[in-house]
Amino acid sequence: MEKSQLELLVALQDLDMMIEEISEVKRLGFSAEREEELRKAREELANKIKKPLVYSYEKLKKRYKRAIVPVGEDNTCLGCFIKLPTSLSSIGRTDAEVIYCEGCGRILYWLS
Amino acid sequence: MTNEELITYFDEQLFLPDLKATSKDELFEEIVDQFVKIKYLKNREILLDMLRRREQLGSTGIGKNVAIPHGRTTSASDVMIAFGKSKQGIEYNSVDNKPVNLVFMIIAPPQDENNIYLPILGKMVEILNKSKTRSKLMEAETYEEFIDIILKG
Ligand SMILES: [Zn+2]
Numbered sequence: 231m232e233k234s235q236l237e238l239l240v241a242l243q244d245l246d247m248m249i250e251e252i253s254e255v256k257r258l259g260f261s262a263e264r265e266e267e268l269r270k271a272r273e274e275l276a277n278k279i280k281k282p283l284v285y286s287y288e289k290l291k292k293r294y295k296r297a298i299v300p301v302g303e304d305n306t307c308l309g310c311f312i313k314l315p316t317s318l319s320s321i322g323r324t325d326a327e328v329i330y331c332e333g334c335g336r337i338l339y340w341l342s
Numbered sequence: 343m344t345n346e347e348l349i350t351y352f353d354e355q356l357f358l359p360d361l362k363a364t365s366k367d368e369l370f371e372e373i374v375d376q377f378v379k380i381k382y383l384k385n386r387e388i389l390l391d392m393l394r395r396r397e398q399l400g401s402t403g404i405g406k407n408v409a410i411p412h413g414r415t416t417s418a419s420d421v422m423i424a425f426g427k428s429k430q431g432i433e434y435n436s437v438d439n440k441p442v443n444l445v446f447m448i449i450a451p452p453q454d455e456n457n458i459y460l461p462i463l464g465k466m467v468e469i470l471n472k473s474k475t476r477s478k479l480m481e482a483e484t485y486e487e488f489i490d491i492i493l494k495g
Contacts, residue, residue, distance in 0.1 A: 237388060240416045244392040247414045247452060248399065251460070258464045260410075261400030261437050268399045296452050298416050325385055341419050342384055 236328045238279045239287055240339060243298050245272050246291070283328060290336055298337040310334035343461040345469075345493050351462060352492070354485045355380045356424035361445070366397070366434050370411065373424050373447050388417045389449065403436025408470045412448040412463055421450045421459055425488065427480070444470070444479055469495040
């Protein structure tokens with residue numbers, strides 16, 4: 231099945247976190263020598279995401295370090311702890327759409 | 343990171359003493375499906391993607407028949423470790439090209455309390471470097487036996 235834009239954004243954040251910790255993971259004795267290949271994969275992934283979404287991801291990343299924040303079981307943004315409208319959660323849980331937190335502006339990811 | 347602390351990140355529902363997988367792809371799917379089944383996370387593809395990308399960077403088959411696939415994902419809420427064992431061995435493209443019999447899959451959220459993820463990874467490498475611990479793990483049949491080996495490892 232085709233991945234949604236949100237799923238691609240989450241994959242991008244996961245990949246960025248991986249790149250950030252390459253030297254730590256290497257220090258622990260793991261093989262992690264193909265950094266360039268991974269950076270290339272990161273660019274390819276970013277190219278699959280609509281440009282305005284990539285821009286807002288990068289902007290949020292600069293401001294908050296993590297552009298995508300989880301939503302807790304009680305429907306709270308775990309970035310700014312604002313309670314989100316319940317109407318959002320049914321669509322949010324499907325991972326089908328990119329939804330921004332109305333409190334902090336970050337992209338929301340429903341964990342369950 | 344003490345062994346007592348480490349065991350709190352294991353879960354009996356993520357103890358898979360008889361893996362069916364014979365390839366890396368099958369292995370990842372088998373363990374990830376278990377994560378989804380116990381509702382640790384809801385989207386299997388996101389975790390599979392992350393794990394496969396990690397292998398692109400370098401094999402997590404650390405040699406001596408051991409693999410420690412690992413990574414952070416936005417889709418996880420806590421640090422969690424799954425253990426799997428394969429009697430027949432899994433084709434893994436390990437650093438020493440040996441098949442894998444012992445698998446520890448370590449998944450972490452973007453931020454974890456006390457930043458415990460990297461110390462856990464380090465501790466697992468340390469424990470699995472001991473050949474005695476590895477052979478004991480190959481013998482472990484129950485979760486209790488398994489936890490006991492990790493505690494003493
Ligand atoms: Zn927020």
